[in-house]
Amino acid sequence: xxxxxxxxxxxxxxxxxxxxxxxxxxxxxxxxxxxxxxxxxxxxxxxxxxxxxxxxxxxxxxxxxxxxxxxxxxxxxxxxxxxxxxxxxxxxxxxxxxxxxxxxxxxxxxxxxx
Amino acid sequence: xxxxxxxxxxxxxxxxxxxxxxxxxxxxxxxxxxxxxxxxxxxxxxxxxxxxxxxxxxxxxxxxxxxxxxxxxxxxxxxxxxxxxxxxxxxxxxxxxxxxxxxxxxxxxxxxxxx
Numbered sequence: 001x002x003x004x005x006x007x008x009x010x011x012x013x014x015x016x017x018x019x020x021x022x023x024x025x026x027x028x029x030x031x032x033x034x035x036x037x038x039x040x041x042x043x044x045x046x047x048x049x050x051x052x053x054x055x056x057x058x059x060x061x062x063x064x065x066x067x068x069x070x071x072x073x074x075x076x077x078x079x080x081x082x083x084x085x086x087x088x089x090x091x092x093x094x095x096x097x098x099x100x101x102x103x104x105x106x107x108x109x110x111x112x113x114x
Numbered sequence: 115x116x117x118x119x120x121x122x123x124x125x126x127x128x129x130x131x132x133x134x135x136x137x138x139x140x141x142x143x144x145x146x147x148x149x150x151x152x153x154x155x156x157x158x159x160x161x162x163x164x165x166x167x168x169x170x171x172x173x174x175x176x177x178x179x180x181x182x183x184x185x186x187x188x189x190x191x192x193x194x195x196x197x198x199x200x201x202x203x204x205x206x207x208x209x210x211x212x213x214x215x216x217x218x219x220x221x222x223x224x225x226x227x228x229x
Contacts, residue, residue, distance in 0.1 A: 033216060040123065042205060042221040058216065090159065092217075101147045101209055103217050105159035 023091030
């Protein structure tokens with residue numbers, strides 16, 4: 001079975017801290033994505049990556065960066081966490097050129113910035 | 115850019131009855147995919163149903179079916195014989211055809227199935 005694992009289910013951080021959210025997939029997928037989910041706004045795309053060491057900005061990249069040093073791992077970095085980054089963060093992956101297009105999701109990290 | 119709109123923030127339905135969730139989208143693309151994802155309290159996103167825009171026939175998966183109106187850019191989800199386990203957030207999503215494409219989501223509809 002396909003698996004996307006997010007390292008933490010819940011995380012509490014202080015304003016100004018550097019925060020790393022980790023995501024690992026075991027399916028050899030080329031594409032990986034980071035979304036944040038907020039009530040009334042749905043899922044909004046932060047960053048995505050089509051291959052190792054490459055990245056593309058999504059709709060709301062401000063205040064975030066990403067790292068993809070290995071194919072299976074895609075990290076989201078909050079350089080200096082702020083309270084407005086309190087949210088649920090979802091990681092997803094997909095294979096390139098798949099016949100049945102869809103995303104495979106992790107179970108989310110609920111981040112609270114105090 | 116593509117946008118997806120779900121105009122019903124919350125809905126409820128009695129167990130065993132039928133409910134329809136609405137979704138509209140805006141795109142200039144001709145080839146694309148549409149999805150309904152379910153997110154139960156466990157937070158795990160589960161694919162409910164998928165529609166390819168070039169297919170005129172509406173997709174069905176057991177109790178779940180869609181009404182896809184390409185000209186109107188409408189993609190509603192019908193849940194028949196609702197069950198308590200259908201209680202969840204439902205997200206409509208859009209993806210362009212081709213490689214390396216991201217998925218865009220609506221704001222979601224919270225569905226409650228009442229016993």
